[in-house]
Amino acid sequence: MAAPVYRKAILVSRKESPKGYMHLVIREEQIAQTAGPGQFVMVRGWHTGDPILPRPFDIVLADPLKGIFRLCIKVEGKGTRFLSTLKKGSGLYVTGPLGKSITEFDSAGTALLVRGAGAAAVVFLAETLAKLKKPVYTVLSASTKSRLVCRSLLEQFSTDVFIATDDGTEGYSGNGTDLLDKLIEEGKVDTVYTCGAHRFARHVKALDLAGKVRGYLFLEGNMGCGMGDCHGCAVKKEGKDGYALVCMDGPVFRSRDVVVE
Amino acid sequence: MAGAGIEDPGQQVDLSVDIAGVRFPNPVMPASGTYEVDEIHDNFFSPSELGAVINKTIFLHPRPGNPPPRIWETPCGMLNAIGIPCDGAEAFIRDRLPILRRLGPPVVVSIAGETMDEWIELSELIESTGMADLLELNLSCPNLSEGIPWSTEEKTLERVVSTVVGRVKLPVVAKLSPVVTDIADMARTAEASGAAALSMINTYKGMAIDIKKKRPALGNITGGLSGPAIRPLAVWAVYSAYETVKIPIIGMGGVDGPTAAIEFLLAGASAVAVGMYNFIDPFAMKRTIEGIRTYLAEEGYSSVREIIGLGHG
Numbered sequence: 001m002a003a004p005v006y007r008k009a010i011l012v013s014r015k016e017s018p019k020g021y022m023h024l025v026i027r028e029e030q031i032a033q034t035a036g037p038g039q040f041v042m043v044r045g046w047h048t049g050d051p052i053l054p055r056p057f058d059i060v061l062a063d064p065l066k067g068i069f070r071l072c073i074k075v076e077g078k079g080t081r082f083l084s085t086l087k088k089g090s091g092l093y094v095t096g097p098l099g100k101s102i103t104e105f106d107s108a109g110t111a112l113l114v115r116g117a118g119a120a121a122v123v124f125l126a127e128t129l130a131k132l133k134k135p136v137y138t139v140l141s142a143s144t145k146s147r148l149v150c151r152s153l154l155e156q157f158s159t160d161v162f163i164a165t166d167d168g169t170e171g172y173s174g175n176g177t178d179l180l181d182k183l184i185e186e187g188k189v190d191t192v193y194t195c196g197a198h199r200f201a202r203h204v205k206a207l208d209l210a211g212k213v214r215g216y217l218f219l220e221g222n223m224g225c226g227m228g229d230c231h232g233c234a235v236k237k238e239g240k241d242g243y244a245l246v247c248m249d250g251p252v253f254r255s256r257d258v259v260v261e
Numbered sequence: 262m263a264g265a266g267i268e269d270p271g272q273q274v275d276l277s278v279d280i281a282g283v284r285f286p287n288p289v290m291p292a293s294g295t296y297e298v299d300e301i302h303d304n305f306f307s308p309s310e311l312g313a314v315i316n317k318t319i320f321l322h323p324r325p326g327n328p329p330p331r332i333w334e335t336p337c338g339m340l341n342a343i344g345i346p347c348d349g350a351e352a353f354i355r356d357r358l359p360i361l362r363r364l365g366p367p368v369v370v371s372i373a374g375e376t377m378d379e380w381i382e383l384s385e386l387i388e389s390t391g392m393a394d395l396l397e398l399n400l401s402c403p404n405l406s407e408g409i410p411w412s413t414e415e416k417t418l419e420r421v422v423s424t425v426v427g428r429v430k431l432p433v434v435a436k437l438s439p440v441v442t443d444i445a446d447m448a449r450t451a452e453a454s455g456a457a458a459l460s461m462i463n464t465y466k467g468m469a470i471d472i473k474k475k476r477p478a479l480g481n482i483t484g485g486l487s488g489p490a491i492r493p494l495a496v497w498a499v500y501s502a503y504e505t506v507k508i509p510i511i512g513m514g515g516v517d518g519p520t521a522a523i524e525f526l527l528a529g530a531s532a533v534a535v536g537m538y539n540f541i542d543p544f545a546m547k548r549t550i551e552g553i554r555t556y557l558a559e560e561g562y563s564s565v566r567e568i569i570g571l572g573h574g
Contacts, residue, residue, distance in 0.1 A: 003304040006543045049337030225540035232332035242325040
């Protein structure tokens with residue numbers, strides 16, 4: 001694993017897309033040069049006591065040549081609201097890259113089943129697979145068309161993108177898992193990564209246990225440090241006593257290895 | 262910054278302190294369970310620069326820890342209900358303790374027992390390794406049904422501390438809970454029972470409610486509050502114990518840098534431990550060591566020992 005750094009980094013740009021989601025581009029060369037798909041950073045943009053803890057975010061993309069990386073944050077609490085109002089040129093403290101990078105890309109076809117902010121987690125993986133000329137099919141789900149996250153990036157890197165909305169405002173009207181099942185039936189994918197919905201995780205785990213695909217989950221947890229100190233981000237191991245830590249053992253887990261709520 | 266021929270006066274300051282006959286090269290260490298010695302942390306600074314190192318509390322037998330959510334942010338602090346997951350004493354002694362021993366600074370081994378027999382067995386086991394310098398008794402974890410009572414009832418505290426002290430030659434550090442009527446009384450009891458030093462304080466028991474889920478925020482319902490939110494309470498605990506006991510105190514509770522650490526030293530702590538702030542700033546302990554050195558140089562002290570308890574006038 002590449003050595004993480006703790007640095008004061010610079011916010012290069014920010015852009016809201018779609019409403020409620022803020023894309024932050026941050027300059028920190030070492031993180032940009034060493035980050036891999038699946039990894040995350042801990043970010044703190046404040047010296048305050050409230051909020052006080054840094055926040056974990058998946059690295060959406062990293063550009064080693066420009067020394068920048070991108071995050072996409074769902075603005076919903078104190079910390080994310082604060083980060084979403086930082087001006088271009090602001091300093092923020094970043095620790096990373098953290099977590100295990102995905103290193104196996106031997107699948108014949110990969111599906112990414114994502115919803116909401118979960119879409120941000122798989123963009124880096126989609127880009128990596130595209131560079132390796134591996135087929136990657138994305139099922140992008142949201143409640144409605146205006147809440148589709150990281151759509152253009154996923155369209156850029158995916159062999160094909162299938163949209164599912166709950167209200168039918170775009171694409172398939174219904175559950176994204178139906179679209180995934182179709183891809184599997186057609187024999188296009190043998191590996192699935194999912195993020196952003198418990199029901200997706202349950203579905204992928206069932207497929208994995210049935211031997212239909214290799215299923216992987218991007219997990220999150222209440223995380224204080226991101227590097228194994230606080231033991232906050234525990235996830236129950238399947239079939240065993242004890243817990244794995246999202247920050248150290250993940251954030252990407254084989255679905256059959258962990259208990260899904 | 263030292264220029265050509267100009268000595269940095271800070272380098273002349275003696276930062277070493279004595280905790281129960283064990284020399285700490287400087288007065289800053291991690292609080293148990295908040296800092297891992299591993300490759301990741303080596304990237305930030307070497308743990309060999311610390312005043313002492315300490316493990317996450319171990320029990321005799323493996324424990325899974327509490328169900329998530331285990332942590333919850335609060336104003337100027339956090340609640341945790343980790344529940345001390347551990348692989349048990351055997352794995353600790355085989356896999357972790359030798360790594361701590363090789364670093365250089367004194368090794369404080371933090372232990373806890375679920376029964377009196379376990380306290381005895383674990384203490385003797387750690388002593389038999391010859392790899393510990395101090396034995397810290399975690400008598401005060403608020404997240405264990407068996408934890409808090411050890412240091413909240415005077416008779417129980419006396420029984421555990423005096424029993425362990427009677428069984429081992431290692432100096433024993435009693436880590437006290439602040440959730441008592443008067444912590445100075447508990448400090449006096451620990452001293453009278455043979456404790457060679459005190460760690461104070463452990464976290465305060467508290468809770469938070471997740472208003473979206475309309476349920477307690479932590480899986481364990483209650484947790485221990487730490488961070489700068491509890492610092493004035495912790496400084497008072499150290500200050501009042503210092504007036505009562507002669508044994509050295511390791512002060513902790515919301516240390517986020519040198520200013521807070523110096524506050525504890527002035528209140529009477531001989532060393533300080535950084536806890537939650539290790540999560541926020543991986544350099545917090547290094548920053549604290551350097552800041553104490555700078556403060557002492559600027560204030561004209563040649564040794565950190567000169568300011569221990571100075572706040573009492």
